[in-house]
Amino acid sequence: MSHLYLCLLLAGLCAFAQCHYTPDHKEDHDHGCSAPAEGERDLPSLKKAPGNADFAFRFYHHVASESTEKNIFFPPLSMSTALAMVSLGARTTTLNQLLSGLGFNQSDTTEQEIHEGFHHLLHILNPSNAELHLSIGNALFTDDQVKLPKKFLDDAKHFYEADVLPTNFKNPAVAESQINSYIGKKTNGKIVDAVKGLDPEDLMVIVNYIYMRANWEKPFDPLHTRERDFYVDEETTVKVPMMNKVSWFETYHDKILSCKVVKLPYKSNVSALFILPDQGKMKQLENALSKDVLLKWMNSTKSQRIDLFLPKFTISGNYVIQGILRRMHITEVFTDQADLSGITGKPEVKISKAIHKAYLNVDKNGTEAAATTAIEIGPTSLPPVLVFNFPFLLVTVDEETDTVIFMGKVTNPTEA
Known part of the structure; x- marks a missing residue:
């Protein structure tokens, strides 16, 4: 049986305070982005937020039950985006399990609305400025000897703005180098060697990455x-x-x-x-x-x-997550009973591996502030x-x- 290799990455989420240190006051601050205008609470990305949060906390509960004494760090948005992209080509029970496992009630939300929600979310979250750089993206590394259905590729490009990159999986070392180079570039070098052990029978590697660099509104001196x-x-x-x-x-x-x-x-x-x-x-x-x-x-x-x-701290997460997803009742996609015929045009395909790597750095990082003295006026108590x-x-x-x-x-x- 041929395989899909699913890669879920939060690649280098760095919380930096890179501004001059300045006094704070109690007044509210303008965050630089306006709140949703009247009527915008009905936008597709907002409709999917409860499902995303539900997935996030259910996944955390399973990880925490296995890692009671360890640091935990993972990107629910990255995981749900990659799995939703897989669902574009899933059928029958495989599709139902994916969408239910992601927290969507299919009687209330159509597949079209789910994918439109992710599409809108990508547009809201991706714009960057000097204070916040947030980059979210997707890529499909596809077997250069296999012609995939046009609808799946068109939907992946349209809803998830995925890069589609031909790859020679018959030479796993070359394929791994190509994929890891792409991931390293997209994550500013924070995630390296994410993909290892590719199989010559693999047909596709699906990658979702998130990279964030942000300035605290109130940086630490x-x-x-x-x-x-x-x-x-x-x-x-x-x-x-x-x-x-x-x-x-x-x-x-x-x-x-x-x-x-x-x-x-x-x-x-x-x-x-x-x-x-x-x-x-x-x-x-x-x-x-x-x-x-x-x-x-x-x-x-x-x-x-x-x-x-x-x-100040730096933590990371590195998980092979099939077992956790199975306990969240996403099971069939990893078995010989998987129906991913919408991706390949034939049913004999399953996900062979789902991995997650993440990195977080929380820092004051204010080199310009080192020589600055600030006086803050406040209550004497x-x-x-x-x-x-x-x-x-x-x-x-x-x-x-x-x-x-x-x-x-x-x-x-x-x-x-």
Whole structure:
């Protein structure tokens, strides 16, 4: 049987604060992108947001159940986009499992609406400026000896703006070099050697990549970064460079889930939520994670002046995810019963491997700020202190479309 090799990549999501350090005030800031205009809440990309969030949290639950003591980092948007592109050529039970596993109710949302939603989302998220560079794309590396159905290729190009690149899979080493070179270029060199072990029988490699470089709306002053203890668990303590800033932040204390939430916006519509559970409450928090909980946090944060300590860290994720997708009831596409005849024109094709590689760097990165002194005017009373010095969660959300871009858990910030 011939194979499809599915590659799901969040390639180098780097959160950089590259601006001059300036004083902050309590007033609201213009994020540089306007909120959806009246009536735009019905746009296709917004209709698919609940399904994307549902997929994100279900995937996290499965990863967390296997990786209780490890860092977690993955891009639900990257995964759902790649699987949705596969669904263009899926039929019968294989198609139904893919769409249901992605969180779509097919009685409420048509296939056309699903693909239009992804298409619109790509257009909303891809524009870049000096403050936010977000690049999302897709590619099909296809066997140069096989003619694929025109409809599948046209739909992949139209809905997902996929690059279609002929590839000589009979020479796996050459094919791997071609694909990895493409991925490295698209991810600014952050993801290398993503594809290994290609089979001469492979017909196609499907790649989705996301690369993001963003500036904090309120960058951290590097002069205020000091080494501090981070408590990995009751037996393990590591030293980390801890950034510090006293300022107004959007915060929320979730008493029901015993955690504190801080929202750090980038200079865009994208924000990062950092969630710190109370001691011993991480498992309770993870079990409760859902799109409804995320929505509650997003709608409940209030501006508060706090003394925030956040570690600099780099983490990565590297998963072969067939097993996780199977537990999410996406099973048939990996078996000999798969029906991907819309991709190849014949049924004898299945996905042979689905991989994910991800990289995240959170940094103050403000070299121009090193020689800058800032004076912030605020209340004379000492603000409450919030220190992220034991394991915490993070979620990055595009607030214009309610799209979860990535999720993770930092258990040990010194382990990349």
